[in-house]
Amino acid sequence: MGSKQVSKSRNAAGFSKLKTAESPASSTTSSSKHYPETSVDDYSHCSPTSSSARSKPQLLHTGKLPPKALQSKENVTVTVRFRPLSPREISKGEEIAWYADGETIVRNEHNQSIAYAYDRVFGPTTTTRHVYDVAAQHVVNGAMAGINGTIFAYGVTSSGKTHTMHGDQRSPGIIPLAVKDAFSIIQETPKREFLLRVSYFEIYNEVVNDLLNPAGQNLRIREDEQGTFIEGIKEEVVLSPAHALSLIAAGEEHRHIGSTSFNLLSSRSHTMFTLTIESSPLGDNNEGGAVHLSQLNLIDLAGSESSKAATSGLRRKEGSYINKSLLTLGTVISKLTDRRANHVPYRDSKLTRLLQSSLSGHGRVSLICTLTPASSNTEETHNTLKFAHRAKHIEIQAAQNKIIDEKSLIKKYQYEIRQLKEELEQFKQGIKPVSQLKDTSDDNIVLLKQKLEEEEDAKAALMSRIQRLTKLILVSTKTPQTSRVSYRVDPRRRHSFGEEELAYLPYKRRDLMDDENLEFYVSREGTPETIEDAFREEKKTRKHGLLNWLKLKKKDKSFQGSSVSDKSSVVKSDSSPSTPQGEGSNFHMESRLSEGSALADQLLESRENKEVHEDSFHEFETPETRIKMIDQMEILREQQKILSEEMAQQLKTFKLLSEEAANAPQNEDIKAEIKILNGDIKAKNDQNATLGKQILDFVIASHDELDKSDLVQAVSEMRARLNEKCFELEVKAADNRVIQEQLNQKTCLCEELQEEVANLKHQLSDALELGDISSVTSHMQQSSESPNKNEEKVIEAQAFEIEELKLKTEELSELKEQLELRNKKLAEESSYAKGLASAAAVELKALSEEVARLMNHNQRLAADLAAVHNSSVTPRGKIGNQRNGRREKFIKRKEQDSSLMELKRELSMCKEREVSFESALVEKVQREAELQRTVEESKEREAYLENELANMWVLVAKLRRSQGADDSDMQQNDHIGT
Numbered sequence: 001m002g003s004k005q006v007s008k009s010r011n012a013a014g015f016s017k018l019k020t021a022e023s024p025a026s027s028t029t030s031s032s033k034h035y036p037e038t039s040v041d042d043y044s045h046c047s048p049t050s051s052s053a054r055s056k057p058q059l060l061h062t063g064k065l066p067p068k069a070l071q072s073k074e075n076v077t078v079t080v081r082f083r084p085l086s087p088r089e090i091s092k093g094e095e096i097a098w099y100a101d102g103e104t105i106v107r108n109e110h111n112q113s114i115a116y117a118y119d120r121v122f123g124p125t126t127t128t129r130h131v132y133d134v135a136a137q138h139v140v141n142g143a144m145a146g147i148n149g150t151i152f153a154y155g156v157t158s159s160g161k162t163h164t165m166h167g168d169q170r171s172p173g174i175i176p177l178a179v180k181d182a183f184s185i186i187q188e189t190p191k192r193e194f195l196l197r198v199s200y201f202e203i204y205n206e207v208v209n210d211l212l213n214p215a216g217q218n219l220r221i222r223e224d225e226q227g228t229f230i231e232g233i234k235e236e237v238v239l240s241p242a243h244a245l246s247l248i249a250a251g252e253e254h255r256h257i258g259s260t261s262f263n264l265l266s267s268r269s270h271t272m273f274t275l276t277i278e279s280s281p282l283g284d285n286n287e288g289g290a291v292h293l294s295q296l297n298l299i300d301l302a303g304s305e306s307s308k309a310a311t312s313g314l315r316r317k318e319g320s321y322i323n324k325s326l327l328t329l330g331t332v333i334s335k336l337t338d339r340r341a342n343h344v345p346y347r348d349s350k351l352t353r354l355l356q357s358s359l360s361g362h363g364r365v366s367l368i369c370t371l372t373p374a375s376s377n378t379e380e381t382h383n384t385l386k387f388a389h390r391a392k393h394i395e396i397q398a399a400q401n402k403i404i405d406e407k408s409l410i411k412k413y414q415y416e417i418r419q420l421k422e423e424l425e426q427f428k429q430g431i432k433p434v435s436q437l438k439d440t441s442d443d444n445i446v447l448l449k450q451k452l453e454e455e456e457d458a459k460a461a462l463m464s465r466i467q468r469l470t471k472l473i474l475v476s477t478k479t480p481q482t483s484r485v486s487y488r489v490d491p492r493r494r495h496s497f498g499e500e501e502l503a504y505l506p507y508k509r510r511d512l513m514d515d516e517n518l519e520f521y522v523s524r525e526g527t528p529e530t531i532e533d534a535f536r537e538e539k540k541t542r543k544h545g546l547l548n549w550l551k552l553k554k555k556d557k558s559f560q561g562s563s564v565s566d567k568s569s570v571v572k573s574d575s576s577p578s579t580p581q582g583e584g585s586n587f588h589m590e591s592r593l594s595e596g597s598a599l600a601d602q603l604l605e606s607r608e609n610k611e612v613h614e615d616s617f618h619e620f621e622t623p624e625t626r627i628k629m630i631d632q633m634e635i636l637r638e639q640q641k642i643l644s645e646e647m648a649q650q651l652k653t654f655k656l657l658s659e660e661a662a663n664a665p666q667n668e669d670i671k672a673e674i675k676i677l678n679g680d681i682k683a684k685n686d687q688n689a690t691l692g693k694q695i696l697d698f699v700i701a702s703h704d705e706l707d708k709s710d711l712v713q714a715v716s717e718m719r720a721r722l723n724e725k726c727f728e729l730e731v732k733a734a735d736n737r738v739i740q741e742q743l744n745q746k747t748c749l750c751e752e753l754q755e756e757v758a759n760l761k762h763q764l765s766d767a768l769e770l771g772d773i774s775s776v777t778s779h780m781q782q783s784s785e786s787p788n789k790n791e792e793k794v795i796e797a798q799a800f801e802i803e804e805l806k807l808k809t810e811e812l813s814e815l816k817e818q819l820e821l822r823n824k825k826l827a828e829e830s831s832y833a834k835g836l837a838s839a840a841a842v843e844l845k846a847l848s849e850e851v852a853r854l855m856n857h858n859q860r861l862a863a864d865l866a867a868v869h870n871s872s873v874t875p876r877g878k879i880g881n882q883r884n885g886r887r888e889k890f891i892k893r894k895e896q897d898s899s900l901m902e903l904k905r906e907l908s909m910c911k912e913r914e915v916s917f918e919s920a921l922v923e924k925v926q927r928e929a930e931l932q933r934t935v936e937e938s939k940e941r942e943a944y945l946e947n948e949l950a951n952m953w954v955l956v957a958k959l960r961r962s963q964g965a966d967d968s969d970m971q972q973n974d975h976i977g978t
């Protein structure tokens, strides 16, 4: 069984750099050079799909056609596959938003003018087998002929990618169909021999994990002059479709799958299954023939998730990684189709890094876009259609990779087989039959017998190695003459899966959560346990396919007691006699195993197989180990056969010797030979019995082990769930740690700022104490008293600088003092002016009151005067009295006039004083403003001086430090000097 670890495996480019391993199936280190050739010896040119697959899509609603230049080149094959509306969508009353209009057009139900054309559009009832024939078969054919190929499914979550790529037992997907087809092509190509190996990995949250080797986590993507590759990924040589499918099934166990609101078993990672194909012309003299090397990459992408998806925690994190990588894929495809773009961002995600060679290289690419017709997904479906439309314009050039380098793995094995055969031939010629050793003495006979045994051992080892290597190289069982058409394969090749192969496919993979189980899911929707349970149930159901098969096999064995290899022939597909690989799931049994197997050494084999046999009791948990079991059974049976053949030969010799002994009864040598031969035959008989027992034990033990496998599976499931929970917790813990760290950082920052403020305050107050300066300077002076003459000048300069700084500081301090004094004076003046102003204001107020009083008085007098004047106009009879009265009044009036004059004078004087007070007040206000300005200026000056002072402190500190460094240098120099 070819299980090996290789350190490197090329990616989609098909560039392979292989590394040594011990087992025959191991890859070898090689710097194989291969050159793409434009002449393609392809098995697919007669594919019915090729013509349609190469027509261009056109965006009908814009009326745009692809440029002419594009039409002349080969493009990515882009097909679109609708899935039916799911029962859940139907129950929700969803309607069809997009539909397949004929074989090449997708149209929008609500806006008929929006339509896209592709190489082929598959409706919801199309079978995966038909999708394979149209979208994948030509890529597989090319890969078998040395042209790299990549097939990938793209679409939103739950649109049917995994259904299309993996499928289930009722409807096998593109991957099993491609694997089956690859082996069929080998059967149909009798002129070449092939070596197939597989790798399987996932990209989960931007981390590459090996699905064939659980220890291979977080693998690195590396690049060299030949392209991108994954460092340390495991590659396994495969011998039959069942073997390859068993590896996928084992790998799927490790893939990240989780339940989302859209899909109960949603792929949370992108997976890439790579089949590496090497082939060379058949025959022993094929040294000159070029080896074809290619890779077939089968990719199941995780689905893009819309923002509508109500996810949280881990699922959201996964979703964002998935969306980001798919977005990058979209950007890369846009750039590849935009002739003006000079940079394609392949490196932005691991997915695009690994797809780089496929998208930009010399291989065939087929993109299958899966769609849900549901109206709730209209926008997402439209985006997928646009993505598919862009992808159609990527130009590719299919070319065959031919390796000229002798170090290709198949060449290496072929060379080794030749060498071993030659060695074996030499051995055969070197071993003399016992009957030729008549003249030798007894001692010599013992020695010769020993030598003979050793040679037999070596011969057996050689045989065993030849067998193993031969088993790895796959050849057609058909002779070139019986082949229908050499190098051409029937385009309508059909793949019927044997029971054994189907067992590796999920029984009913990822059925919609709304299928038969819909009610169960819907009725209790929202409760996490329910979803969990459903998820578990679903996973269990998925495994039942394999488990049932194993149980079935167990029964078969107990009833029939026949070997597994026999069983494989029972599994031969009678349903399709035209399908070569359907004729036997153990393809390797039809390889060149039988060639020269008659002389295998049973001793060595039985020793090796005893170990294998014992180990194998613990290896029934996975399909992979089951394959090992089948192989080991085969080996045991093969050994039994070889042993029987050898015993028959020895019996023949024994018969001859007995006849000789009867003719010459005196000949002791013959008797001795007979004795030895007898012993040998007995030993072989015992070994045969042991082998029989081992086979029986093997069958019995496998029964028990198969029962245990249920338990083992349950435990591994629990373990997987536990791991998932742990991972979730880890993610949460990591989030918490990040938040905690951020909080700590903020607190630290706050503390630092507070410290800085305190420091600045402190420095300012220190700077004000000038005494410090002198102490610093004196310290500097002290430390500057260095004996080192070389440094004297520097120290002097520094001392001078410090002196200067000191002077400047003093000057500044004086200036500051003066300014402070001036400030003080100005402040005093200002307060005095303010006092004056307020006094003036009070006086002004008093004066204005006085003025108001006088004016009132004036008015009263004026009123009196008017009254007097009125009364002076009287009759003549009263003239005498009146004359006296007039005089009195005249005198009175005169008096009043003079007092009025006086009042007026007083008033005008008051007014004058008021004006003068007012002008004095204005002057004072002006003066005050001036003083205020001066105060401001002084403050500014003061701030400036403080700043200067702080700068000087910084300078002083620097000088101090440099002085310290100089001192330590000097001390060091002194130290070195001493």
Ligand SMILES: Nc1ncnc2c1ncn2[C@@H]1O[C@H](COP(=O)(O)OP(=O)(O)OP(=O)(O)O)[C@@H](O)[C@H]1O
Binding pocket: 082, 083, 084, 124, 155, 156, 157, 158, 159, 160, 161, 162, 163, 164, 263, 265, 266, 267, 268, 301, 302, 303, 304, 370, 509, 510, 511, 512, 513
């Ligand atoms: N063509 C189809 N015919 C019938 N059922 C289909 C078809 N395509 C998908 N389905 C069903 O739809 C469901 C979701 O499909 P699947 O798991 O393949 O989606 P997906 O795109 O791989 O989702 P995710 O990206 O979440 O992994 C499954 O139950 C599947 O059986």
